[in-house]
Amino acid sequence: MENNIFELQYAIDTFYFLVMGALVMWMAAGFSMLEAGLVRSKNTAEILTKNIGLYSIACIAYLVIGYAIMYGGEYFLAGIESVDVESTLKDFAGREDGFHGGSIYSGASDFFFQVVFVATAMSIVSGAVAERMKLFAFFLFAAVFTAIIYPLEGSWTWGGSDVFGLYNLGDYGFSDFAGSGIVHMAGAAAALAGVLVLGARKGKYNKDGSSNAIPGANLPLATLGTFILWMGWFGFNGGSVLKLGDIANAHSVAMVFLNTNTAAAGGAIAALIFARIWFGKADLTMALNGALAGLVAITAEPSTPTALEATLIGVVGGLLVVASIVMLDRLFKIDDPVGAISVHGVVGLWGLLAVPLTNTGATFFGQIVGAATIFVWVFGASLVLWLILKAVMGIRVSEEDEVSGVDLVECGMEAYPEFTK
C-alpha cells in the first residue's frame, strides 16, 4: 500500500514539474512577441529568427554539456532514459520525513524544467541587442552562454558547488528561489556586455548627447508577449517549489502563484502611474515593463512574503524599472530597445536584496556576495566572448544594412511584405 502511495507521489510530482516546465517553455513565445512588438517593422523577421534559434540552441547546448556542468551527471544526458523502480521506491522509504520528505521525481522531468530556464536567460539578451547585431554572431554567443557561462554560475548557486573551489555561496546564506539573479540578472549581465561592445542603434543619440525615441512597431504584439510571459511565470516560480505532493508543498505552490500574480499587478500599476506623472502620458510600454519588473522582483522569493509584501515588492520593481530605463538611456547612453537590462538586471538585483526581508534563512551579505559573484562572472565572461566574436567575425551589421533593416539583409524576407510604406 505504501509503495502505491509513493508511486502516486512520484507521478504527481513529475507531472507537476512537466506542466510547470511547459509553461516556462511558453515564455519563449512571450519574449518573441514582446521583442517583435518593440522593434521597428524592418527588423521583425530577424528578431523572431533569433528567438527560435536561441531557444533551440539553448536546448541542445544544455543537453550536450550544460546540465552536466550545472548538476553533475553525464554529457549528452547519458543514462537519463532509464528508471529503476525498485531503488526509487527504496529512496522514498528511506526519506527522513517520509511522505513529507524531499521531492523525488523523474530525472528527465528535472532536465526539462531546467533547460527552459537556460533559454529564458538567453532570451533576455536578444531584446537588448536587437536591430543591429549580426545573426550568427548572436547564435555563437548563445551556444557558449548556454553551454558554459550560465551552467557554471548555476552550479555555484542551485548546483551547490564551490565558486572555482574558493568559497561556497551557501555558507553566506545566499538564496535565490527561482532565479531573479541566477537567471534574470545573469541574462541582463550578458546583455549589458553585448550592448557595450555593440554600441547604440544608428540615430538613437544626437551629437549633443540627447536621446531620440525609436518607437516600437506593434504594441498589440508587445502586450500579448507580456501577458504570455506573465502566464509562463507561474511555471517559472510555481515549479521552483519542486514538490506538489503533500499539503504543505501544495499550499506553497498556491501561495507562489498568488504572490507571483500580485507582484506583477503591483509592478504594472506602479510603472503606469509613475510614467503618467513623469511624462504626462500613460506610456503603455512602461506598464508592460512594470509588470515584468514585478515578476522579476518576486522571483527570488515568492514563497515566504505575505500577499501584501509580495505586492509591495512588485511595486518597488515597477518604480525602479521606469527610473532605470530612463537613466540608462539619458545618462549612460545604453541603447536597450526593450528595456531588458533594466527589467531583468536592475530589478533582478532588487529581487535578490528583497529576499532577507521575508526569508529569515537568507542574509543581506549573502545576497550581495551572490549577486556580485553572478554579475562579475557572467558580465566578465560575456564581455570577453563578445570581444572575441567582434575581432573574429564582427558582431554588427554595416550601417547601410542597419538602415535598410536586418530582415532583408539577414533573412531575405520582410515580416509584413504586403504593407505599403
Next chain:
Amino acid sequence: MKMITAIIKPFKLDDVRSALSEVGVSGITVTEVKGFGRQKGHTELYRGAEYTVDFLPKVKLEIAVDAKSVKGVISAIVSSAKSEEDGKIGDGKIFVSSLDDVVRIRTGESGKEAL
C-alpha cells in the same frame, strides 16, 4: 467659377460636410494630408525619450463653385471648422483660386453646367 481648397482639422470634417450641404454645395473631394502651419509640430515622449512630430494630420477639401456662391461657402466652412468659440491655432486655412473650366465626364458638359 472658383476652386475653394480648405485645410481643416480631421475631427471637424463631419461638421463642415453638413454645413456645406446646407448652403447647397453638391460635391466635395476630401484628401487626408499632413503638414504644418503656425501650429508647427509638437513633441511626444516614448519611454522617456522625446520625439518630434513635424507634420500634423489634416484634411483637405476641394470644392468647385459658381463665383456668386463663394462667400456663402467660405462662411459655412469658417463657422463649422472653427474649434470652440474663438477658434485655435491649427484650425486650418481656406484658399480661393480661379477655375478656368469644368467638364462632366459622363455627358461632356462644360462650364457652369458641369458644376
